Structure formats: structure tokens, C-alpha cells
Amino acid sequence: MTINKTLNGNALTLAVVGRLETTTAPELDAVIKNELDGVTELTFDFSELDYISSAGLRVLLAAQKKMSAQGSMKVTGVNDIVNEIFDVTGFADILTIV
Numbered sequence: 622m623t624i625n626k627t628l629n630g631n632a633l634t635l636a637v638v639g640r641l642e643t644t645t646a647p648e649l650d651a652v653i654k655n656e657l658d659g660v661t662e663l664t665f666d667f668s669e670l671d672y673i674s675s676a677g678l679r680v681l682l683a684a685q686k687k688m689s690a691q692g693s694m695k696v697t698g699v700n701d702i703v704n705e706i707f708d709v710t711g712f713a714d715i716l717t718i719v
Contacts, residue, residue, distance in 0.1 A: 622646025624652055624714030631659060631692070636666035650680045653687070661692030672707055685715060687719050 622639035633656060641649060658662065663684065667673075673681075688694035691709075695717040699707065707713040 622648065624649060626652070626656065628660075630631075632662040633660045634664040634666055636669065638669040639673075640672045640674075641670060642672065642674040642682070643676040646674070646676035646680050649677070650683070653680065653684050655699070657684075657691070657707070660688075660702060663688050663692065663694040665694070665696045666698050667696055667700070667703055670703055671702070673703050675710075678712060681716065682710065683713060693717070695707075 622637065622641060625638070627634040627636070628714035635649070635652065635656075636648065639645070653677075665681070665684075678700040685694055697719050700719055704713070707716065707718065
């Protein structure tokens with residue numbers, strides 16, 4: 622997994638490439654914990670994300686909780702596989718997916 626960060630003022634975009642699963646989720650979690658100070662808009666760009674596991678979903682849920690207190694969060698570029706996972710788990714109702 623690769624995480625490409627783009628900060629534009631108070632807006633942070635994290636483009637995640639590859640698979641977000643048990644072995645890679647801690648890396649994304651660390652980036653979120655270290656990079657969200659002063660961020661009011663968080664965007665996850667999943668246009669190159671192949672798969673997300675429950676460990677990745679937990680990271681997204683934690684980010685959503687943090688961002689609901691300090692701004693907004695959205696997920697973009699979701700492919701059919703990841704979208705189905707969001708639907709089955711109910712995350713489609715929790716996250717803002719555009």
C-alpha cells in the first residue's frame with residue numbers, strides 16, 4: 622500500500638493505492654493521527670484502492686469520528702469491490718461517498 626498526501630490549506634487528501642488490510646491499516650492510522658491537526662476537510666481518494674478489510678474499515682471509522690468533531694470527511698473514487706464492502710457493512714450509510 623502507498624499513501625500519497627496532498628495538503629492544500631486546511632484540506633488534506635490521502636490517496637491510498639493498493640490494499641488496505643490488517644498489515645497496512647496501521648500505516649494509514651498513523652498518518653491520520655499525525656496529519657489531522659488543523660485539518661477541517663479530509664478526503665480519501667480510493668481511485669487506486671483495490672480492497673479494504675475490516676481493519677481498514679476501523680481506520681476509516683476512527684477518522685470519521687475525529688473529523689466529525691473538527692470538520693468534514695469524504696471518500697472519492699470508490700470502485701465496485703470497495704463499494705460493495707461499504708454497502709454490506711453499512712459504511713455506505715456512515716461515510717460521505719462521492
